[in-house]
Amino acid sequence: MPELPEVELTRRHLAPILRGAVVEHAEVRHERMLRRQPPGPGFCSLLVGRRIEAADRRGKLLLFPLDDGRIWVVHLGMSGRLAVDGAAAGPHVRVVVRLRGGPDLLFVDPRTFGFTAVLTAEQLQAGPAAHLGPDALEELPTVDEIAGALAGRGAPLKAVLLDQGVFAGLGNIYADEVLFRARLLPDRPAGSLVREEIAALRRAVRPVLEDGLRHGGTSLDDLAYLLPDGRAGAYLSRLRAYGRAGDPCRRCGAAIRRTVVRQRSAHYCPECQR
DNA sequence: AACGATCCCTGTTGGC
DNA sequence: TGCCAACAGGGATCGT
Numbered sequence: 001m002p003e004l005p006e007v008e009l010t011r012r013h014l015a016p017i018l019r020g021a022v023v024e025h026a027e028v029r030h031e032r033m034l035r036r037q038p039p040g041p042g043f044c045s046l047l048v049g050r051r052i053e054a055a056d057r058r059g060k061l062l063l064f065p066l067d068d069g070r071i072w073v074v075h076l077g078m079s080g081r082l083a084v085d086g087a088a089a090g091p092h093v094r095v096v097v098r099l100r101g102g103p104d105l106l107f108v109d110p111r112t113f114g115f116t117a118v119l120t121a122e123q124l125q126a127g128p129a130a131h132l133g134p135d136a137l138e139e140l141p142t143v144d145e146i147a148g149a150l151a152g153r154g155a156p157l158k159a160v161l162l163d164q165g166v167f168a169g170l171g172n173i174y175a176d177e178v179l180f181r182a183r184l185l186p187d188r189p190a191g192s193l194v195r196e197e198i199a200a201l202r203r204a205v206r207p208v209l210e211d212g213l214r215h216g217g218t219s220l221d222d223l224a225y226l227l228p229d230g231r232a233g234a235y236l237s238r239l240r241a242y243g244r245a246g247d248p249c250r251r252c253g254a255a256i257r258r259t260v261v262r263q264r265s266a267h268y269c270p271e272c273q274r
Numbered sequence: 275a276a277c278g279a280t281c282c283c284t285g286t287t288g289g290c
Numbered sequence: 291t292g293c294c295a296a297c298a299g300g301g302a303t304c305g306t
Contacts, residue, residue, distance in 0.1 A: 001299070078283090078299045079285085079298095079299090092284095110284060110285065111282090111285080112283055155276075159277085159278090172298090263279070265299090
């Protein structure tokens with residue numbers, strides 16, 4: 001699944017290709033991918049002819065500012081990836097963007113949970129970025145800020161981690177890994193954490209994400225996340241909680257358990273996490 | 275307001 | 291072997 005590390009690796013790979021490039025042509029093969037594009041001028045007409053100024057990221061959103069002030073936004077959803085020419089083909093190519101004198105950029109997304117749009121800054125803030133908190137890697141909130149965000153909340157801690165408002169960029173896999181590292185149970189009411197636990201949570205976020213980055217991200221299977229050049233990430237084999245139900249905890253040896261929190265799987269060590 | 279359930283979508287998996 | 295239901299999940303939306 002593309003979560004923060006996978007999106008960041010995509011950004012790093014594409015930045016030198018996209019920066020300064022002019023969009024020569026754009027083709028949308030699956031209209032659902034444009035469901036976040038507001039009424040008015042269409043995605044292709046807003047993108048073609050524009051020069052891409054930068055390759056940024058906020059949470060799981062890829063943001064490509066254009067020379068007219070608008071921003072080309074890409075969210076990879078659950079099964080999306082951006083592939084450069086030749087690294088992908090087949091029935092799941094949803095959007096193709098041709099760069100002048102450069103490669104085609106393919107937005108591949110079998111399950112079409114991803115989307116793309118060309119938006120003004122205002123439209124971005126009112127739309128895809130509306131509920132986005134500080135980036136979990138670049139803008140890690142302080143203990144006080146986290147405490148304020150969790151105070152009084154009865155929702156399971158894991159649900160709060162997934163809703164993007166406190167740590168933008170965590171998804172189901174890295175949320176489990178962060179909770180494992182912080183030794184906190186996923187179904188703990190978010191507001192029940194004492195200060196030392198909040199500090200442990202905060203301390204866990206960056207190392208987990210950086211470990212994911214260092215190992216090329218997590219590729220669950222052939223259809224999930226791949227780097228834009230087609231390579232798979234190696235972090236899967238280093239996961240300590242996610243997907244390891246029944247396997248021994250890498251810290252204490254107890255069997256990792258799987259439960260469901262908010263209709264989503266959650267994995268934890270019943271001995272290490274409290 | 276906060277929270278939980280449902281839905282979207284399709285490739286893969288497991289049961290019969 | 292073949293068929294089909296269940297499952298996976300980010301985030302919008304809706305009901306409580």
